[in-house]
Amino acid sequence: MATIRFGSPLPGESWGALDRLQRDMTRAFDRLGxxxxxxRGSPFPPVNLYETAQGYVLTxxxxxxxxxxxxxxxxxxxxxxxxxRRIDYPSDGSTSLHRRERQTGVFRRTFNLPELADxxxxxxxxxxxxxxxxxxxxxxxxxxxxxxxxx
Amino acid sequence: xSNQNPTREIETREKQEVEREQTRPGIVxxxxxDIVERADEFLVTADLPGVDExxxxxxxxxxxxxIRGELGVEPEPEWQPLYGEYRLGSxxxxxxxxxxxxxxxxxxxxxxxVLELHLPKAERHRPRNIEVRAG
Numbered sequence: 001m002a003t004i005r006f007g008s009p010l011p012g013e014s015w016g017a018l019d020r021l022q023r024d025m026t027r028a029f030d031r032l033g034x035x036x037x038x039x040r041g042s043p044f045p046p047v048n049l050y051e052t053a054q055g056y057v058l059t060x061x062x063x064x065x066x067x068x069x070x071x072x073x074x075x076x077x078x079x080x081x082x083x084x085r086r087i088d089y090p091s092d093g094s095t096s097l098h099r100r101e102r103q104t105g106v107f108r109r110t111f112n113l114p115e116l117a118d119x120x121x122x123x124x125x126x127x128x129x130x131x132x133x134x135x136x137x138x139x140x141x142x143x144x145x146x147x148x149x150x151x
Numbered sequence: 152x153s154n155q156n157p158t159r160e161i162e163t164r165e166k167q168e169v170e171r172e173q174t175r176p177g178i179v180x181x182x183x184x185d186i187v188e189r190a191d192e193f194l195v196t197a198d199l200p201g202v203d204e205x206x207x208x209x210x211x212x213x214x215x216x217x218i219r220g221e222l223g224v225e226p227e228p229e230w231q232p233l234y235g236e237y238r239l240g241s242x243x244x245x246x247x248x249x250x251x252x253x254x255x256x257x258x259x260x261x262x263x264x265v266l267e268l269h270l271p272k273a274e275r276h277r278p279r280n281i282e283v284r285a286g
Contacts, residue, residue, distance in 0.1 A: 041162030046237035050230035057230055061200035061237055063264035087185070087196075094190045094278065101183035102198055103163060114233070129200035129264015130224045 055136035063129030074119040082108045178240030195268040204261040251276040
């Protein structure tokens, strides 16, 4: 008879799946509402979130990111920004880099809105290095007038 | 970290405030820059997120190149901030230029919140190929 102990790996696929879930959870917690320590690296891009009468506006500083390298998705109350920032300096054979402060690489950030959003009506624009995502609140939670039919 | 994706994930530092006496109100940040030297020029690239072309000012005075940027995109006053990771302000950075630069040939352009400055080397500082003739 097999004894199952706590902490022993489950056979086959499930261990990988659990491990992946664990990692995803850690990642999610790392990125949601992180307190930014001075001098320490913070996730890119930095994001601000605002509430308006109709919904939410999320802005992010993404200078130099092409819209083709950017992917924004809204699902329920969850907003995800993914993309890549590429910086290429074509070499002419005698190119040398004196200073490199601008970072490159891939990024992925997820935010939970306080309320359910309407993904169908979400809009994203990128202007002058600022991404702006407007997400209306879901109609189901917006105040609604209910007409009263004859009793 | 995921193993499937070999590309490095970006991190960013909190925007650095410029430490100098200001005559204008508001916070001033020091933009991140890259400086590349090529055979015939220096290329300075600066991140100025939110700054559009009419709001950037590049000036050269007494061998000092200054970059100033003001925000062209700002949140509307009725938006209520819920959560914040970056602060808003203007940008300032200065560089001492060597006499190797042809100051009349400096060109600047602004795209997607990134300033590109092309500083051509003065003719006498460019590398030259010396033709070798048969003896």
